[in-house]
Amino acid sequence: MTPQRELIARTFFRNKGHVSAEDIYKQVQKRAPRIGFATTYRTMKLLSEAGVASLRSFGDGFSRYEPALRTDHHDHLICTQCGHIIEFEDDRIESLQKTVARKHGFRVTDHKLELYGICSHCRNTKK
Amino acid sequence: MTPQRELIARTFFRNKGHVSAEDIYKQVQKRAPRIGFATTYRTMKLLSEAGVASLRSFGDGFSRYEPALRTDHHDHLICTQCGHIIEFEDDRIESLQKTVARKHGFRVTDHKLELYGICSHCRNTKK
DNA sequence: CAGTTTAATGCAAATGATTATCAATGTCAA
DNA sequence: TTGACATTGATAATCATTTGCATTAAACTG
Numbered sequence: 001m002t003p004q005r006e007l008i009a010r011t012f013f014r015n016k017g018h019v020s021a022e023d024i025y026k027q028v029q030k031r032a033p034r035i036g037f038a039t040t041y042r043t044m045k046l047l048s049e050a051g052v053a054s055l056r057s058f059g060d061g062f063s064r065y066e067p068a069l070r071t072d073h074h075d076h077l078i079c080t081q082c083g084h085i086i087e088f089e090d091d092r093i094e095s096l097q098k099t100v101a102r103k104h105g106f107r108v109t110d111h112k113l114e115l116y117g118i119c120s121h122c123r124n125t126k127k
Numbered sequence: 128m129t130p131q132r133e134l135i136a137r138t139f140f141r142n143k144g145h146v147s148a149e150d151i152y153k154q155v156q157k158r159a160p161r162i163g164f165a166t167t168y169r170t171m172k173l174l175s176e177a178g179v180a181s182l183r184s185f186g187d188g189f190s191r192y193e194p195a196l197r198t199d200h201h202d203h204l205i206c207t208q209c210g211h212i213i214e215f216e217d218d219r220i221e222s223l224q225k226t227v228a229r230k231h232g233f234r235v236t237d238h239k240l241e242l243y244g245i246c247s248h249c250r251n252t253k254k
Numbered sequence: 255c256a257g258t259t260t261a262a263t264g265c266a267a268a269t270g271a272t273t274a275t276c277a278a279t280g281t282c283a284a
Numbered sequence: 285t286t287g288a289c290a291t292t293g294a295t296a297a298t299c300a301t302t303t304g305c306a307t308t309a310a311a312c313t314g
Contacts, residue, residue: 036264105247120232
């Protein structure tokens with residue numbers, strides 16, 4: 001554990017998740033401009049391999065990280081208008097997923113559920 | 128509609144879906160080696176914009192296309208070992224998704240559910 | 255401590271998927 | 285046929301991410 005890794009990790013956890021490597025890099029830059037993006041990427045990969053961050057790629061060009069410490073499984077509602085992401089959790093969906101997977105002989109290790117749509121805010125302030 | 132576009136489209140539909148642009152390019156190459164990948168990418172984008180193909184990006188580096196003609200909504204089970212992808216459909220999950228989204232004030236336009244795990248085949252043939 | 259091994263940094267260049275550029279070619283209507 | 289216009293295909297450009305490598309710093313060793 002080096003100073004730069006510590007700063008990067010702290011910066012990462014300060015966020016609410018869904019952070020891109022570049023986001024983290026920019027934030028880190030403000031505090032320590034000498035840290036290169038290579039180190040940021042490397043550290044995020046380390047955190048990811050250590051199981052403390054998990055990689056998630058939404059449809060846009062680049063990959064995002066979020067803390068993997070939490071025990072709850074959360075999924076995402078993504079507004080296609082303003083890009084806002086909110087998390088949700090639904091045990092009934094979770095258990096149905098397991099059922100479906102079992103039916104197909106799968107042992108599920110992870111899952112990803114994303115609902116794309118228009119959030120209430122955008123719907124109200126639209127045209 | 129040009130000959131190369133027709134070939135690319137035909138090739139695309141011959142597949143079962145979840146095809147990457149490069150997959151299509153390679154297949155097209157066998158029949159018409161003079162077609163460049165630029166045309167393949169362009170045509171796939173056209174098909175996608177025309178609503179006849181839909182873009183889907185799983186976690187791996189590149190984007191996949193699948194036919195969008197079907198009326199049913201299907202989701203994916205992805206084996207993290209052999210990469211095999213099978214589709215499934217579950218109305219109960221669908222309706223729960225709508226419920227959850229409504230609760231958060233979202234109007235859902237699309238969704239994506241991916242379950243990652245080990246398929247039965249890989250589980251049986253493993254060490 | 256001094257010296258040596260080792261790992262981590264940061265810059266720049268490499269990568270890999272995708273997109274844009276552009277000259278050459280094809281299409282088609284007048 | 286001629287010109288207007290879209291499409292092609294080869295290549296160069298992009299953009300996020302990786303990697304190579306020389307430099308620096310930390311961690312042992314005696």
